[in-house]
Amino acid sequence: MAVDDVTITEVKLGGRRGGPDVPTLRTDKWWKLPLTTVVVLSAFVVYATWAAFLGTSNFFYEAHNLLSPFYSPCFGHICQTNNVTSSPFLDWWKFSPALIILVFPLGFRMTCYYYRKAYYRSFWRSPVACAVQDAHTKYTGETKAPLIIQNIHRYFFYFGLVFNVLLTVDAVQAFIWPGGGVHMSIGTLVLCLNASLLWLYSLSCHACRHMCGGQVRNFSQHPIRHKLWKFVTPLNAKHMQFAWMSLVVVALTDVYVRLVASGTITDLKIF
Amino acid sequence: MTDLTMRIWRGDENGGELVDYTIESQENEVVLDVIHRLQATQIPDLACRWNCKAGKCGSCSAEINGMPRLMCMTRMDQLPQGPVTITPMRTFPIIRDLVTDVSFNYEMAKRVPAFNPPPMPEGGYRMQQIDVERGQEFRKCIECFMCQNVCHVIRDHEENKVNYAGPRFFIRYAELEMHPLDTNDRRELVREKMGLGLCNITKCCTEVCPEHIKITDNAIIPLKERAVDAHYDPVAWLGRKITGRKKRTADEAAADRP
Incomplete structure (x- = not known):
């Protein structure tokens, strides 16, 4: 079947719509959710921008091997001056490594199907809530540039997996302190929680579900992919929750490391 | 018993307005019951579609306090205090009062290329249960068209109706795409001609579906x-640029299918 073989039947446009010409007749507090989204996402963007551009010290607590997720993998001059084991990759980089690192998680979240819903509703108001009038008179959705770029979400997903591995390695390394031996502190647990939530967010992604098995037409002939699909489908149902939890926890992890590294609080040792 | 105020849109293609009607409340009623009592006692000329009164025919779709809902499945005691506003579905042209012309949906239904199985093998077609189960969710659709109604792509942008199948038909396309015996490849069709890219995944279709079909997560995405x-x-x-291979046609892709 070719696209041109399909009969495109005629649709009659126009005709008066029923109901009063008002933006919405909803009487509930439909604005609460988009407002909350604007507040939380804006707070994260402001904090991440500060952390990436200006927070170029106190992102590493050497005594307990705690590295902020915004600065992992660490590379360039700033890491060398903060005594972080830095990657030889891009060792000439003079600016904050977070400027490069954050591109990938940011791209993953910006093209994420859940976040698309969240920011199209709350920031772009297209529409701000169901059955509330779209704020724009013209609408082309994701058919044209720049929004057509949303279709590369799966490639940011792959990059996201690389970062998950790196942050998992950081969490494991946080058990091994420079003085020797295996130890655990609140900071170690924070890094573990952060890595776990990022894994859950990535594995619950719609693109992941598609590539695990959603793309096959015939589950019975692909039993392993069907099993993978069945594993990620319940996670996918919680994608929104994982998206918010991982976003908040990644910022709080950075805050925690900075507070400990600056000596504001003490990272309590568990063993 | 207290009095209820039912604020109902009355009018036709020449215009209309919201009119308040007062009626005594009764226990355990749904909105459609109140509409019927109003028809029986005060406004016999009120136009309203209904059929099964059990949430299975999809006829009594309307907007109750601004949200698309089935009148037969909306309990009066679960609505907030105050006047109850009932208006017709906003996306479709009005015929009269609460009745709209939903023929847009039938035109979109005609565009869906039919199920196209391979020639019947000896012994008939065989499908495994896991393949049967996958499409069951989509077959729960009762065609109330509330998902089409709430979708801002056509609700607020009339011009998009020309090339936008809408959530109800995206689940039909998804069901066929996931059918192990169907040989058509509809991926380019839904992208080029059915406006899949117009959907910005705001999930309102899923929110209003009375059958709780996960339209966005399980069909559109x-x-x-x-x-x-x-x-x-x-x-x-x-890969195509390096090897010089051309993109497979839909027919070639379909031929590779098991």
Whole structure:
């Protein structure tokens, strides 16, 4: 079947719509959710921008091997001056490594199907809530540039997996302190929680579900992919929750490391 | 018993207005019951579609306090205090009062290429239960068209109706795309001609579905990902550039299917 073989039947446009010409007749507090989204996402963007551009010290607590997720993998001059084991990759980089690192998680979240819903509703108001009038008179959705770029979400997903591995390695390394031996502190647990939530967010992604098995037409002939699909489908149902939890926890992890590294609080040792 | 105020839109293609009607409340009623009592006692000329009164025919779709809902499944005691506003579905042209012309949906239904199985093998077609189960969710659709109504792509942008199938038909396309015996490849069709890219996944269709079909997660997003497989995958694009291979046609892709 070719696209041109399909009969495109005629649709009659126009005709008066029923109901009063008002933006919405909803009487509930439909604005609460988009407002909350604007507040939380804006707070994260402001904090991440500060952390990436200006927070170029106190992102590493050497005594307990705690590295902020915004600065992992660490590379360039700033890491060398903060005594972080830095990657030889891009060792000439003079600016904050977070400027490069954050591109990938940011791209993953910006093209994420859940976040698309969240920011199209709350920031772009297209529409701000169901059955509330779209704020724009013209609408082309994701058919044209720049929004057509949303279709590369799966490639940011792959990059996201690389970062998950790196942050998992950081969490494991946080058990091994420079003085020797295996130890655990609140900071170690924070890094573990952060890595776990990022894994859950990535594995619950719609693109992941598609590539695990959603793309096959015939589950019975692909039993392993069907099993993978069945594993990620319940996670996918919680994608929104994982998206918010991982976003908040990644910022709080950075805050925690900075507070400990600056000596504001003490990272309590568990063993 | 207290009095209820029912604020109902009355009018036709020449215009209309919201009119308040007062009626005594009764226990355990749904909105459609009150509409019927109003028809019986005060406004016999009120136009309203209904049929099964059990949430299975999809006839009594309307907007109750601004949200698309089935009148027969909306309990009066679960609505907030104050006047109850009932208006027709906003996306479709009005015929009269609460009745709209939903023929847009029938035109979109005609565009869906029919199920196209391979020639019947000896012993008949065989399908495994896991393949049967996958499409069951989509077959729960009662065609109330509330998902079409709430979708801002056509609700607020009339011009998009020309090339936008809408959530109800995206689940039909998804069901066929996931059918192991169907040989058509509809991925380019939904991308090019059925406006899949117009959907910005705001999930209102899922929110209003009375059958709780996960329209966005289980139909629209899988279709979008299939369109990425066929059209936007940059690795596949690079591979085609390097090897000089052309993109497979829909027929070739269909022929490769098990």
